[in-house]
Amino acid sequence: MSNSLNTWAPRMLSILRIMAALIFLAHGTQKLLGFPPSDGSPAPFTLSWIAGTIELFCGALLVVGLFTRPAAFLASGLMAFAYWLAHAPQSAFPVNNGGDAAILYCFxxxxxxFAGPxxxxxxxLRKH
Structure with a gap:
C-alpha cells in the first residue's frame, strides 16, 4: 500500500495546486469580473482591486501550473498581508477573525x- 501512496504523491500535489488555485481564482473573478455575483466590485487601484488582480492572475497561472513558484510566492505573500491587515486586528484567534482561509492559502x-507544481x-511540460 505504501508504494501506491508514494506513486500518487506527485499527482496529488498537482491536484492540491489545481483545487486551491481554482478557489483562489474565484475570489479574483468575483472582485474584478463580478462572477460569482457579490455586493459590488472594488474601485480601481484600491487594495481590494490589487488583491483581486493578484488573485485572478496568480490563480490562473497556478491552475495550469505555469510559473508556479513565482505565482505561488506572490499569492502566499498576498494572503499573509491580507491576514495581518484585515483579519488579525479583529481577534487574535483565526477561528474568530475569519482568517482561516487566508492562513491556509498562505501556507x-x-x-x-518549495514543492513545485x-x-x-x-x-x-516545459521541462521536457
Whole structure:
C-alpha cells in the first residue's frame, strides 16, 4: 500500500495546486469580473482591486501550473498581508477573525514555492 501512496504523491500535489488555485481564482473573478455575483466590485487601484488582480492572475497561472513558484510566492505573500491587515486586528484567534482561509492559502502556496507544481502542469511540460 505504501508504494501506491508514494506513486500518487506527485499527482496529488498537482491536484492540491489545481483545487486551491481554482478557489483562489474565484475570489479574483468575483472582485474584478463580478462572477460569482457579490455586493459590488472594488474601485480601481484600491487594495481590494490589487488583491483581486493578484488573485485572478496568480490563480490562473497556478491552475495550469505555469510559473508556479513565482505565482505561488506572490499569492502566499498576498494572503499573509491580507491576514495581518484585515483579519488579525479583529481577534487574535483565526477561528474568530475569519482568517482561516487566508492562513491556509498562505501556507499551501508557500509549500508550492518549495514543492513545485507537480507533474500535471505546464511547467512540467516545459521541462521536457
Amino acid at each position: 499551501i502556496f508557500l509549500y508550492l514555492v 507537480g507533474p500535471w502542469s505546464l511547467d512540467a
